[in-house]
Amino acid sequence: xxxxxxxxxxxxxxxxxxxxxxxxxxxxxxxxxxxxxxxxxxxxxxxxxxxxxxxxxxxxxxxxxxxxxxxxxxxxxxxxxxxxxxxxxxxxxxxxxxxxxxxxxxxxxxxxxxxxxxxxxxxxxxxxxxxxxxxxxxxxxxxxxxxxxxxxxxxxxxxxxxxxxxxxxxxxxxxxxxxxxxxxxxxxxxxxxxxxxxxxxxxxxxxxxxxxxxxxxxxxxxxxxxxxxxxxxxxxxxxxxxxxxxxxxxxxxxxxxxxxxxxxxxxxxxxxxxxxxxxxxxxxxxxxxxxxxxxxxxxxxxxxxxxxxxxxxxxxxxxxxxxxxxxxxxxxxxxxxxxxxxxxxxxxxxxxxxxxxxxxxxxxxxxxxxxxxxxxxxxxxxxxxxxxxx
Amino acid sequence: xxxxxxxxxxxxxxxxxxxxxxxxxxxxxxxxxxxxxxxxxxxxxxxxxxxxxxxxxxxxxxxxxxxxxxxxxxxxxxxxxxxxxxxxxxxxxxxxxxxxxxxxxxxxxxxxxxxxxxxxxxxxxxxxxxxxxxxxxxxxxxxxxxxxxxxxxxxxxxxxxxxxxxxxxxxxxxxxxxxxxxxxxxxxxxxxxxxxxxxxxxxxxxxxxxxxxxxxxxxxxxxxxxxxxxxxxxxxxxxxxxxxxxxxxxxxxxxxxxxxxxxxxxxxxxxxxxxxxxxxxxxxxxxxxxxxxxxxxxxxxxxxxxxxxxxxxxxxxxxxxxxxxxxxxxxxxxxxxxxxxxxxxxxxxxxxxxxxxxxxxxxxxxxxxxxxxxxxxxxxxxxxxxxxxx
Numbered sequence: 187x188x189x190x191x192x193x194x195x196x197x198x199x200x201x202x203x204x205x206x207x208x209x210x211x212x213x214x215x216x217x218x219x220x221x222x223x224x225x226x227x228x229x230x231x232x233x234x235x236x237x238x239x240x241x242x243x244x245x246x247x248x249x250x251x252x253x254x255x256x257x258x259x260x261x262x263x264x265x266x267x268x269x270x271x272x273x274x275x276x277x278x279x280x281x282x283x284x285x286x287x288x289x290x291x292x293x294x295x296x297x298x299x300x301x302x303x304x305x306x307x308x309x310x311x312x313x314x315x316x317x318x319x320x321x322x323x324x325x326x327x328x329x330x331x332x333x334x335x336x337x338x339x340x341x342x343x344x345x346x347x348x349x350x351x352x353x354x355x356x357x358x359x360x361x362x363x364x365x366x367x368x369x370x371x372x373x374x375x376x377x378x379x380x381x382x383x384x385x386x387x388x389x390x391x392x393x394x395x396x397x398x399x400x401x402x403x404x405x406x407x408x409x410x411x412x413x414x415x416x417x418x419x420x421x422x423x424x425x426x427x428x429x430x431x432x433x434x435x436x437x438x439x440x441x442x443x444x445x446x447x448x449x450x451x452x453x454x455x456x457x458x459x460x461x462x463x464x465x466x467x468x469x470x471x472x473x474x475x476x477x478x479x480x481x482x483x484x485x486x487x488x489x490x491x492x493x494x495x496x497x498x499x500x501x502x503x504x505x506x507x508x509x510x511x512x513x514x515x516x517x518x519x520x521x522x523x524x525x526x527x528x529x530x531x532x533x534x535x536x537x538x539x540x541x542x543x544x545x546x547x548x549x550x551x552x553x554x555x556x557x558x559x560x561x562x563x564x565x566x567x568x569x570x571x572x573x574x575x576x
Numbered sequence: 577x578x579x580x581x582x583x584x585x586x587x588x589x590x591x592x593x594x595x596x597x598x599x600x601x602x603x604x605x606x607x608x609x610x611x612x613x614x615x616x617x618x619x620x621x622x623x624x625x626x627x628x629x630x631x632x633x634x635x636x637x638x639x640x641x642x643x644x645x646x647x648x649x650x651x652x653x654x655x656x657x658x659x660x661x662x663x664x665x666x667x668x669x670x671x672x673x674x675x676x677x678x679x680x681x682x683x684x685x686x687x688x689x690x691x692x693x694x695x696x697x698x699x700x701x702x703x704x705x706x707x708x709x710x711x712x713x714x715x716x717x718x719x720x721x722x723x724x725x726x727x728x729x730x731x732x733x734x735x736x737x738x739x740x741x742x743x744x745x746x747x748x749x750x751x752x753x754x755x756x757x758x759x760x761x762x763x764x765x766x767x768x769x770x771x772x773x774x775x776x777x778x779x780x781x782x783x784x785x786x787x788x789x790x791x792x793x794x795x796x797x798x799x800x801x802x803x804x805x806x807x808x809x810x811x812x813x814x815x816x817x818x819x820x821x822x823x824x825x826x827x828x829x830x831x832x833x834x835x836x837x838x839x840x841x842x843x844x845x846x847x848x849x850x851x852x853x854x855x856x857x858x859x860x861x862x863x864x865x866x867x868x869x870x871x872x873x874x875x876x877x878x879x880x881x882x883x884x885x886x887x888x889x890x891x892x893x894x895x896x897x898x899x900x901x902x903x904x905x906x907x908x909x910x911x912x913x914x915x916x917x918x919x920x921x922x923x924x925x926x927x928x929x930x931x932x933x934x935x936x937x938x939x940x941x942x943x944x945x946x947x948x949x950x951x952x953x954x955x956x957x958x959x960x961x962x963x964x965x966x
Contacts, residue, residue: 344832348738353855425866435837440851441844441858442734443837443865447825454831461830465743468831475833475873476815483865 191280196220199286199309209469217277228253240270271295285310300330307459309335316509318413333459340455341433341446358435360427364398375530387430405497426484492533505545506557513558514539517565535568581607581670586616589676589699599859607667618643630660661685675700690720697849699725706899708803723849730845731823731836748825750817754788765920777820795887816874882923895935896947903948904929907955
């Protein structure tokens with residue numbers, strides 16, 4: 187039996203991870219962490235019986251024990267908050283840590299898992315965006331393997347099997363284009379919360395769905411790809427592909443393009459990360475290209491989707507700028523989801539913060555968290571100014 | 577400098593091989609064979625200066641010497657006919673033999689090259705169709721590597737890099753659908769020579785272009801794939817893809833589909849076969865998916881294109897039946913190109929011959945050539961009967 191830990195078990199990736207664990211049959215969950223959704227967490231614990239769990243705070247833990255009681259399940263060891271996440275991430279028995287919390291909260295626990303030499307099934311893209319160099323350097327040093335769970339990076343990982351890095355010309359990330367792919371600039375700027383959450387292909391969490399609507403998601407993925415695969419920004423392209431069937435591609439120096447395709451179901455990438463280098467029978471549907479009929483491709487429009495350009499800019503500036511970009515984006519998206527700002531304010535707020543950010547080297551947790559906090563505060567200020575103005 | 581031999585240098589693959597050799601710069605042609613096109617052959621010899629050449633017969637050789645004289649080039653050693661092909665294929669200096677003759681004539685020379693342990697860049701698909709088991713068994717025994725130059729098999733070879741055979745669910749060969757993809761059964765049956773030669777995507781020789789119009793080309797490729805990659809008929813699918821951008825795909829047991837894409841230019845596969853396992857900068861254009869815009873896929877229609885079904889049938893029957901299928905097809909296509917029979921007679925003639933063929937084990941050159949000759953004679957008879965009736 188393989189043993190795994192899950193950070194963020196009640197989220198979309200976490201729930202799908204548990205479905206994959208059920209399907210595989212040879213994997214057990216030794217530790218899992220969730221935030222505040224205790225009814226769901228209790229149900230998961232009752233089913234998967236981890237040895238250690240973690241939740242946000244003491245009041246969550248009380249709820250959790252109550253919920254577990256109703257399942258007739260004995261509570262496992264419960265840890266709290268950031269230290270609880272770290273305890274789950276570094277549980278001595280777990281070989282693989284599924285890092286699936288949303289946002290910056292997963293950063294330190296994931297780094298601890300890397301330092302413990304565990305395999306990381308990485309769905310928390312902010313971790314690499316904020317601290318890509320730190321994380322990947324630590325992974326090399328500690329012999330920890332990072333396997334991307336994002337469908338795009340997972341696809342690139344698959345395309346690179348058997349290939350040599352210096353024979354790669356460029357990585358090509360596909361982008362569905364999100365719900366506003368065919369909308370005008372004006373329509374996009376006035377988009378409602380419901381419209382932005384209506385993603386055409388993928389069922390995901392709210393934050394990442396908004397990131398898909400702004401194309402910031404693809405921008406963050408460009409930064410993530412830079413660190414996962416070691417290619418500079420000018421060797422990472424984005425192409426719009428509304429069907430999300432081609433999950434991503436790699437162009438080799440001889441002009442050959444290797445693509446990975448599949449049904450748009452996150453369970454595939456999760457299973458791949460858990461079983462790699464082996465492949466096992468899928469628990470997802472299989473691809474029927476003849477039934478799909480047509481796959482479309484187009485260049486991304488940086489004018490209508492400025493967030494993508496902002497992410498490239500942050501990657502090129504380097505240092506702590508990607509961390510600042512990520513923090514500003516988290517706050518701006520949160521404010522949009524709370525109906526505090528209009529959709530078009532998301533890139534504006536981020537752009538202003540990048541303009542004002544003085545980038546320093548991203549060579550320590552402190553430097554990165556400092557940039558994160560600075561950008562977060564500034565973004566909150568920008569939101570409150572706008573909120574007053576609205 | 578790598579040294580190569582070319583069987584069929586004046587054909588489409590041969591000419592493209594020479595362009596790739598020019599591009600690579602680190603490869604020299606030590607021996608080459610052509611049939612009867614001596615003006616072209618002389619120009620190639622004058623440029624590439626092989627040590628040994630071969631042509632069909634003594635009258636060709638006289639023409640060749642005359643042509644070479646006009647280039648002021650000294651004639652290299654000239655061999656003739658089948659023995660000449662074998663001499664070129666087994667030239668002691670050549671490490672790789674590009675097997676690019678059309679039809680059964682390439683069979684024995686390619687087998688000799690395999691027995692000499694050379695790498696085979698295989699464009700002559702009839703060789704594997706007739707004698708797949710014999711060739712691949714010999715290749716394993718003699719340590720000869722067969723690298724497919726057909727874009728489809730070359731694509732599958734690329735998709736399988738880094739993959740494990742028992743984790744493959746099926747191979748998926750793409751078919752452009754040829755010039756008659758959207759035609760009715762009735763329109764196809766009356767198609768003219770010019771219509772059948774008007775391939776939408778690929779510039780190829782006449783025989784293979786007609787095979788593309790009947791989908792027999794794809795059927796032969798299914799048989800070829802069976803031997804190149806070791807999968808039974810029910811694990812090799814065909815999908816129609818008019819743009820010929822996805823050259824072929826592999827579906828893994830976890831549902832992942834790995835595809836290889838590129839511009840439709842045979843130089844890519846040739847270069848891949850010559851430089852493998854390394855990749856080098858392409859001399860072809862690069863793929864621009866956004867410019868292409870849309871890739872379409874559909875199931876093949878075995879009613880309008882019965883040749884594809886005939887090839888599957890021959891593969892399942894096994895033994896010498898694929899050799900008989902191939903021979904019957906060569907004669908029928910030749911007769912169609914000579915305006916002796918109507919297009920719809922091609923599958924009819926092949927079907928009748930397969931019905932009448934008594935399959936034996938394809939475990940010797942003699943058994944295979946006997947089936948080939950039997951089917952060829954019978955097909956010539958069928959053609960002459962039809963030709964009289966027309």
